[in-house]
Amino acid sequence: MSSVTTVNPATGEDIETYQQIAKDDAFAKVEACHEAFLEWKMRSLEDRAKIIKDIGKALRDNKEELAQLMTREVGKLIGDSRDEVELCAGICDYTAETGPDELADEQRDPNNAARGIVTYSPIGVVYGIQPWNFPAYQVVRYAIASLMVGNGVLLKHSSLCIGSGLMLEKLFKQGGLPDNLFTVLVIDHDTSDEIIAHDRVRGVTLTGSDGAGRHVAEKAAKVIKPTVLELGSNDAYMVLEDADLDKAARVCAEARLYNNGQTCINGKRFIVTDKVYDAFLEKFVARFEGVETGDPMDENTDMGPMSSTDQRKDLHEQVEKSVAKGAKVACGGEVPDGPGAFYPATVLTEVAPGQPAYDDELFGPVASVIRAKDDEDAMRIANDSRYGLGGGILCGDTERAIELASKHFDTGMVYINTYGVADPSMPFGGVKNSGYGREHGGFGIKEFANAKAIFVGAE
Template sequence: MTDQAITINPATGNELARYGRIGEAEARQAVELCHQAFDTWRHTTVEHRASVLRSIGAALRERKEELAELMSREVGKLIADSRDEVELCAAICDYTAEIGPEELASEQRDPANAARGIITYAPIGVIYGIQPWNFPAYQVVRYAIANLMTGNGVLLKHAENCTGSGLKLREIFEDAGLPENLFTVLVIDHEVSDSIIAHDKVRGITLTGSDKAGSIIAEQAGKLNKKTVLELGSNDAYIVLEDADVDLAAKTCATGRLYNNGETCINAKRFIVTDAVHDEFMEKFVAAMEEAKPGDPFDEATGIGPMAREDLRETLQEQVDESVEKGARIVTGCAIPDGRGWFYPPSILADVEPGQPAYDDELFGPVASVIRAKNDEDAMRLANDSRYGLGGGIFSQDEDRAIKLAEQHFDTGMVFVNTFGVADPSMPFGGVKASGYGREHGGCGVKEFANTKSIFVG
């Protein structure tokens, strides 16, 4: 493995920058410095922490264009999506600053074995985040801001292809008033990362990535009795019921599949359509997907940018080819185009069945898997027929019935009814089954790595 992290523009294939990796000794020293910063930060008031987070949110908005352009260059995001991502990060800062003091406030109880009881939420130490490339700012802000509110220190190992974005966030955080070393970016390889997980000053690990990566990290941390929060992959099912507004469903499903170039854990991926509306939906869905034209991420008219890395595009094509070999039918796209950059067209596979990657696995790119269901009950069964459980969607004009299905039958952490969404600071984010465990946002994240401490007073 090279001693440098290299970033490449996926729209052109041209190298952007090189960043020197640090070795184990230097990385371990960085952990010690982060712990020292934590030892001071933990004793600040929650009100002070909230004020710093508000300053970070303001700084993100002030430097939105700078950060958005860097993200689009590094991972191929549409520039409008990059700007939206920075706004979401700023909103997370604002929301966490608003609700953090109340969420972390001590609670009074009346225990049977003492005169009174107090529950406090104390920071536990340095939290190590291993994050992917598809949302270079949001994936970091999601866990970092919550833990800074709690009073913890934060380490980041970002994906190599968005190293610049990780370092830019550190710069913005510190320029906004965050103490030096409290948020530390480690440009390291996987071997050094393993040693960071084992470092005695690291008290928790959070990972966003594949279910395979999650299993590895969970095993390493489990052997050391360290808590983990895992936000892993998914193949979210969006079901179109017999009474659905088909126009709305087709348009929303195309948006849900292509958002962020199709490279999002909570993208709509499997489209389970009841027989009664299948043909109408397919006609309109194909038109909506084909309307999005690949192109320069900085061109406002572009409908979809390139995939983030060449190897990811190759893996996607292999999954498509295997699915076709096993009976899936190509409706549109599904082939790597000629030309520069790692583009892949909006694509649809039909006749998708168990045993095909398009049914069983996560296709992390702009390929939709359409599955025909006999009726509404069969659609719900097919939606849950997955090892994953992050999100999903229901299209029905009977909103109350759809909500009941979401509450009682959808085996996922999030469900969208007649809409598609990615994340909201006020709503918990996370999944079940192979999609991981733990929750971020909605006030949950500030307590994931807090010591819930019981104090009994005689």
């Protein structure tokens, strides 16, 4: 089988080489995971919760080592990597605390029996295919919920951060998880398709592009398996006429540049009403021009590199195509000399339909600024996308923004006068080409659970 080498995107230096395993070896790991599941599903909810709580402790105890590994593999700022590990531990805490109640049997009063019981049963082995931009969080998000239900978990991680996936496997065991219950598969895409089709695999989840989502959903549908898909997005942040422009520029810059601009729910399109467009743009561009890229291990660095030179090449091509179709570069937009996968904080204006900057997801530190006639037009433009993951509203009237968010914004998540990534207590997911299904907030824990109806007759 072929090998995969991880590369430090800040320096271009190789980190580690891993051998991909053959299909038969991967299938053996699937069978071992299934056998572990057969024992795990018999454990009480309280027993599972205790181990999940201990996994959170193992994550915190090894936070610095895992954070530094993630930064080396994908170029995250070291502070963001530490925050990511803490978020993962928080997910463990939340799941351990709320999981037993969420999954407890429910009593019903059916018409056709003396009483009814709804019980949430595990379905079996869940297979996750995860990306590189949050090497720990993307894994913990689905794995901990699945383990709480009583399922077994398989992981195919991105080739950019295999080391982080393997370290998570080690930390899950350190937290007391039985052997083989959480298993990393270092495999190629063809073998991954075979894993989806494997009889022991009962559910599939993927975080990635909408193209990858279509492929995985099709493979899973052919064998009638449930899927949860968290796909790409082109999140719109609307700056309305009554917005505090200093706050709007700050929040929008953070929304675009967080995690080196490589987050599914980064703000990507910034739709500004004509009345405040010029004033906002001046403040927004000034913030981007002040961003210094550098060593992501240096806590004073504003922004690290992109995850790879291939990702940077794709982003720059999207910028060039947008400019060729009429977009203007307000700042940035040039590939710097030197080692690593660095790209400057970039602002594009005159962005319009037909340009990648308007139609597609730009997964890197490039902001698309779009002028709207008024607030109503801004809402129309925000929804003019095949995606619908997240979005934002910057305004003075919070209650009006809540109404826009709840009744008109066609996305799964909306941030009003703030930016955030994820919270264990709130549902996470999107609509349209951004996928389906929910994680977190009590919703994700039931995505791969069998809501089983039990009818009990009179005694």
